[in-house]
Amino acid sequence: MRIAPKTIESDLREALHTSPPVDAWPDPVTRVTAGVTRRRRQRFLAATASAALVAGVAVAGTGLITHRPAPTTAVAGAEPAAAPQVLRRSPREDRQACRLDDVDSAQWIVRSALWGLSTGLAVRPHNSERCTLSGVPQLSGVNAATGALEPVAAAGAGPLDSSVARQFPATIDPGEAARVEIRGVKCAAGQTPRSYRDLVLTAGAEKISLPASRRLDGVCGADVSQWFVEPPMLYAALNATLRAPAVLRRGEEFTYTVRVDNVYARDYSLSPCPVYVLGIEATEIGSWQRVDCTASGIDGHDSVTFTLQGRIPPDIEPGPHKLSWMAVTGAGEAVVADMGTSGTAVIVTR
Structure with missing residues (x-):
């Protein structure tokens, strides 16, 4: 069968006339301009969304900080107070007598801070169990004038210094020190003084x-004296840290802080407010003071910081020293700052 050329031409013209028009490509300048505008709009929207997110986080964070209780409460000020009574270990019952056959010599202990053993003689028996030293040992020495070993006469000058806590007799644990005090007595008019060594x-x-x-x-x-034991103080379940300028001048007044941490979950009462004393090594450099605290206690795992004033004595020897700080709570328990280092190191200058 033959198809007439005219028919084919007529069908083709009709198909082209009824087909939807094809969109033409825009010119290159129009295409580039449209792309740039579209990308700018996308970057602007992304930046706006990021800024809103950051602002929301910042506002939320600020709200959290504002409503979270501060871990440390700062208080300041103090007023004079009487020296407190510190709780100490209770007296012990007498035990078997301590053996001294393996003790060759006594020790001379020098007190280095406001706490701990007082300066004086100490004997540490090598017993493996708790034991007791009682009675009054006899003192003898080499007369410096004659070279003879002789007893030193008892003077009977009266009671010992009451500033040291003592328990008689000396019932001690292994390694603990039994103490004895020796006090030379000055001569009255007309008496001949003597000197003793060894x-x-x-x-x-x-x-x-x-x-x-x-x-x-x-x-x-x-x-x-009789043999005695110097009973240890009872310490509060608190840690204390002192912070002061590293260099201080003689006679200078300075500000320092003491942070007291309650390391346990239970609260610790500060009613009445604690009394404290500041020292350099074992020497008090001020009177006892009562902290003017506003908090009635320290919550569990919380802390309180005392901002206080001190003064370096004008006659102290320049050089390295240690500030020592001790407080006594209303319950009679001791709080010591930086006990592990025997105080806080400072340098004193002229």
Whole structure:
């Protein structure tokens, strides 16, 4: 069958006439301009969304900080107070007598802070169990004038210094120190003074040599105490840290802080407010003061910071020193700052 050329031409013209028109490509300038505008609009929207998100986070964070309780409460100020009574270990019952046959010499302890053992003689028996030293040892020494070893006469000058806590007799645990105090007595008018070296204490059959640095010079006898133990203080379940300028001048007044941390979950009462004293090594450099605290206690795992004033004595020797700070709570328990380092290191200048 033949199809007429005219028919084919007529069909083609009709198809082209009824087909939808094809969109033409825009010119290159129009295409570039449209793309740039579209990308700018997308970047603007993205930046706006990011800024809104950051602002929302910042507002939320600020709200959290504002409503969270501060971990440390700052208080300041103090007023004079009487020296407190510190709770100490209760007296112990007597035990078997301590053996002194393996003790060659006594120690001379020098107090280095406001807490701890007082300066004086100490004997540490090597017993493996708790034991008791009782009675009054006899003191003898080499007379510096004659070179003879002789007893030192008892002077009977009266009671010992009451500033040191003592329990009689000395019932001690292994490694704990039994103490004894020796006090030389000055001569009255018309008496002849004597001096002694190489001092020895005799307790029963045992003799204990004193350090060579211990002498009695120009005395008319000496008082020797009974054996006693210096009971340790009872400490509060609190940690304290002192912060002060690293360099201080003699005679200078300065501000320092003491942060007291309650490391346990239970609250610790501060009613009445604690009393405290500041010292350099073992020497108090001010009177006892009562902190003017506004908080009635320290919550569990919380802390309080005291902002306080101190003054360096004008006659202290320049050089390295340690500030020591001790407080006593209303319950009679001691709080010591920086006990592990025996105080806070400072340098004192002229």
